[in-house]
Amino acid sequence: MARFRSVLKSKGLKSTPQRIAVHEAMLALEHATADQVCSWIVQKGEADISVASVYNILSDLSSIGLYRRVPSIGNKTLYDISTFPHIHIYNRRKNEFKDLVDPEFVSMVESYFKQHPPKGYRIDDIEVQLICHPGRRSKTDSI
Ligand SMILES: [Zn+2]
Incomplete structure (x- = not known):
């Protein structure tokens, strides 16, 4: 604050x-x-x-x-509230967003579109959103 x-x-x-x-x-x-x-x-x-x-x-x-x-x-x-580049996980059951911080992936996507810009467009921002629902708990979650 x-x-x-x-x-x-x-x-x-x-x-x-x-x-x-x-x-x-x-x-x-x-x-x-x-x-x-x-x-x-x-x-x-x-x-x-x-x-x-x-x-x-x-x-x-x-x-x-x-x-x-x-x-x-x-x-x-x-x-x-997070202003740095990151990926969103959208939980469609709860209608909520969580951050997935993966600078390597974000950098890979940005680099790809710098080399392969979509024809007729200029990219203002890149938003990667994974649309998901909660999966079964893995064995490591219950330990
Ligand atoms: Zn976010």
């Missing part, structure tokens, strides 16, 4: 209770839409805030590099 406050200060933004509540929600949720962040804040009863305000705060904080907007096909933007 100290880093959060200092980043806001360095960008000329105040640490308002609403911004702090949004950041606390993002720290807890890690990946979330404005609706999910708003629900979390309302459940905690930490601040009086509307979905529109949450959306604006998420958008502002993404613009200064605190969160990453995850491109999605639907009309709801997903915000990610």
